[in-house]
Amino acid sequence: MAKQDTFVALSTPHGESALGLIRCSGNACRELVENIFGIPAPVPRFAYYRDFINLRGDFLDSVVFTFFEKDRSYTGDPMLEISCHGNPFILQRILGDLLERGCRQAAPGEFTQTAFLNGKMDLSQAEAVIDLIRARTDLAFKAAAQQLQGSLKRRIDDLTNRLLQIMAEVEAYIDFPEEDLPSEEDHTPEKQLIDMLLEIGDLADTSRTGIFLREGVKAAIIGPTNVGKSSILNRLLGESRVIVSETPGTTRDYVEASFFIEPYRIRILDTAGLRDTDDPIEKAGIAKTVEQMSSCDLVLLTMDASQPPPQFPHWITDLLSEKNTLIILNKNDLQIYPSTHTGWPGFRSVSTSALTGDGIGRLKSTLLEMVGDPKVSTKGDVVAVSARHHEALEGASEQLNQARRLLSKSEPAELVASHLRDGLGHLEAIVGKVDNERVLDKLFASFCIGK
Numbered sequence: 001m002a003k004q005d006t007f008v009a010l011s012t013p014h015g016e017s018a019l020g021l022i023r024c025s026g027n028a029c030r031e032l033v034e035n036i037f038g039i040p041a042p043v044p045r046f047a048y049y050r051d052f053i054n055l056r057g058d059f060l061d062s063v064v065f066t067f068f069e070k071d072r073s074y075t076g077d078p079m080l081e082i083s084c085h086g087n088p089f090i091l092q093r094i095l096g097d098l099l100e101r102g103c104r105q106a107a108p109g110e111f112t113q114t115a116f117l118n119g120k121m122d123l124s125q126a127e128a129v130i131d132l133i134r135a136r137t138d139l140a141f142k143a144a145a146q147q148l149q150g151s152l153k154r155r156i157d158d159l160t161n162r163l164l165q166i167m168a169e170v171e172a173y174i175d176f177p178e179e180d181l182p183s184e185e186d187h188t189p190e191k192q193l194i195d196m197l198l199e200i201g202d203l204a205d206t207s208r209t210g211i212f213l214r215e216g217v218k219a220a221i222i223g224p225t226n227v228g229k230s231s232i233l234n235r236l237l238g239e240s241r242v243i244v245s246e247t248p249g250t251t252r253d254y255v256e257a258s259f260f261i262e263p264y265r266i267r268i269l270d271t272a273g274l275r276d277t278d279d280p281i282e283k284a285g286i287a288k289t290v291e292q293m294s295s296c297d298l299v300l301l302t303m304d305a306s307q308p309p310p311q312f313p314h315w316i317t318d319l320l321s322e323k324n325t326l327i328i329l330n331k332n333d334l335q336i337y338p339s340t341h342t343g344w345p346g347f348r349s350v351s352t353s354a355l356t357g358d359g360i361g362r363l364k365s366t367l368l369e370m371v372g373d374p375k376v377s378t379k380g381d382v383v384a385v386s387a388r389h390h391e392a393l394e395g396a397s398e399q400l401n402q403a404r405r406l407l408s409k410s411e412p413a414e415l416v417a418s419h420l421r422d423g424l425g426h427l428e429a430i431v432g433k434v435d436n437e438r439v440l441d442k443l444f445a446s447f448c449i450g451k
């Protein structure tokens with residue numbers, strides 16, 4: 001049996017649940033149905049209720065399975081979906097049996113990658129699958145769902161069609177230079193390029209929001225030990241997730257947790273307190289804090305409002321700016337030390353008490369203000385591009401701009417055409433007209449197995 005092309009994976013999370021789903025994709029699916037369930041010609045997309053008997057003749061579970069024929073499945077290849085009781089032991093035994101029958105384990109994202117390679121969706125839609133699975137806020141969900149329905153693809157298709165039209169005009173001019181390029185004001189290739197550049201710029205400008213919607217806003221909570229950093233984090237999360245202790249230096253490593261303020265997921269790192277220490281483990285924690293801080297969008301610099309203002313080493317303060325740093329003056333339920341917040345002119349600050357909960361709402365709204373309003377591109381749908389799309393749009397923009405400049409100086413049309421072609425290549429990369437397998441493998445590697 002040539003089943004090596006048929007891959008299988010558990011598509012539901014590991015652990016106990018009401019139901020679990022196993023998916024197979026590949027040419028052996030029909031044969032699997034015949035061999036396992038004794039049905040040689042299953043009705044496609046019909047739910048069968050049957051016993052799953054393994055190769056050794058053991059009963060594994062009563063399952064519901066569905067067979068999908070080629071071209072009319074998620075991947076575009078024949079598929080088999082088996083839902084059974086959500087017991088990890090049963091799921092492992094069914095998976096094991098399918099492997100024994102010659103299937104192989106799916107790679108991360110292989111179902112969706114196969115769907116893309118079979119032309120069931122373009123690359124921007126395939127990427128939206130993972131965005132949709134990870135979306136936890138309303139806007140993130142909307143952007144992902146619409147991208148999956150082709151919102152970005154339609155924009156890119158429109159841009160590439162217009163670019164192809166301009167290219168045809170320019171190339172016709174190369175072939176028949178005696179005929180001038182169209183010269184009505186509104187339709188010169190130059191004017192059309194300017195319109196396109198504006199639209200591309202508009203799309204590219206959504207990337208900050210797009211990256212926040214996909215990856216969350218990264219924030220680090222830093223400050224001296226014992227000022228209430230972990231307590232504030234717990235308040236933000238609304239539950240006790242982080243160890244809070246009166247012994248300074250309890251949070252030696254960093255802890256990451258998430259909370260949501262529509263439209264963003266805020267990924268917050270609780271860090272080791274900053275203080276001079278000889279403890280090597282704590283020192284390593286502080287070094288990690290600094291490393292993490294530099295990759296964060298926001299820093300919450302926390303101080304104890306009842307204590308004299310702390311001093312921070314320059315390798316910390318160098319990383320802080322009015323734009324990325326919010327000062328939290330915590331423990332406002334205690335007697336306030338008069339000058340804690342001076343020395344930070346221009347920085348935003350909020351006064352809180354992790355003990356009573358005072359100021360936590362203000363803290364959240366200030367955070368949201370600092371991230372700024374989401375910027376999406378709307379034409380009846382919501383588009384917020386990813387870092388990969390942004391890079392391609394910038395590349396396209398650069399090439400079209402070059403072409404426009406050459407056109408305005410009446411430089412040789414061949415040169416113009418060459419920049420237009422490069423620009424087209426960048427736009428096409430967004431929807432996946434790329435021949436580079438490594439790029440695709442890297443992209444799908446961030447997916448989960450079973451998707």
Ligand SMILES: Nc1nc2c(ncn2[C@@H]2O[C@H](COP(=O)(O)OP(=O)(O)O)[C@@H](O)[C@H]2O)c(=O)[nH]1
Nearest residue numbers: 225226227228229230231244245331353354355
């Ligand atoms: N009075 C008062 N005590 C607080 C407040 N926030 C935290 N604490 C206490 O301060 C101590 C240190 O808190 P913790 O969150 O572990 O500080 P961290 O070292 O900065 O993470 C604990 O005993 C907390 O209960 C607050 O707003 N007011």
Ligand SMILES: [Mg+2]
Nearest residue numbers: 229230250251
């Ligand atoms: Mg702590």
